[in-house]
Amino acid sequence: MSEEFSFLHGLTREEEVFARNILDRVSAADKAGYCRYTMFLGEWQTDIALAVMKSKRFERYCFFGGYSGEEFECSRKMLAVFGEYAKPTFEDFPIRAVSFRFKPCYKLTHRDFLGALMSLEIKRECIGDILVGEGACVAFLAEHIAKDVLHIDKVGNVGVEALKGVSAISEIDLSPKLKIIESTVSSLRADCIAAAAAGVSREKAQKILAAKNFVVAGKTVENSDAHIEEGTVFYIKGHGKFRLSQAGNVTRKNKVRIVIEKFV
Secondary structure (H helix, E strand, O other), X not given: OOHHHOOOOOOOHHHHHHHHHHHHHHHHHHHHOOOEEOOOEOHHHHHHHHHHHHHOOOOOEEEEOXXXXXXXXXXXXXXXXXXXOOOOOHHHOOEEEEEEEOOOOOOOOHHHHHHHHHOOOOOHHHEEEEEEEOOEEEEEEEHHHHHHHOOOOEEOOEEOEEEEOOHHHHHOOOOOOEXXXXXXXXXXXXXXXXXXXHOOOHHHHHHHHXXXXXXXXXXXXXXXXXXXXXXXXXXXXXOEEEEEEEEEEEOOOOOEEEEEEEEO
């Protein structure tokens, strides 16, 4: 890894290219004074971008995924970096929403809609959050591909109607979806927490850490004996996003009872 990004531990080559791209955008916005946007970023990419901007003490940025409310905030978002007099509004972001309606008796899923979009050879970075409810779906998309998506009339074998905007969002439950994982561990070491979250042995959890696939606050945790605090949000690449929501009660066998929330 280049010394330029030494503050970001365990980046893959692809992630370092991404970090450099963010740095280039920051430099361009700072010099030219106008706004630059990324495509949609996943949460791990968002953490990397934040770490890069923090390292440069750059504060002229904002994130937006197409929609936000009291109970919901998009997990996939675009980043805008801008000059001193070029702060964008949310309406300026190159994001468009497409709503889909279908018969509620068909239980279409996020995967079904993502597959339909990808079948159009749309890159993943052009697709933001996809919210699915009974008989309704809203997809947030990069502006330049939204028109093509409006032509979708089938998802799988199910007929759908595609409409501009977020009209279907009122029919979708936007509350966070969490899977509760209860376990007991010998300690709050990273390998113990990773094993409980991913549902694997401690030996396999140690391999997850060694492969730089356990991430906290934008930084890879490689030491198996690193202490994980209650309330910590972490990612395990290939397994998802988690939060250690409770820890502390000790069993008779001196094990620590923990509760982990998995974001689904």
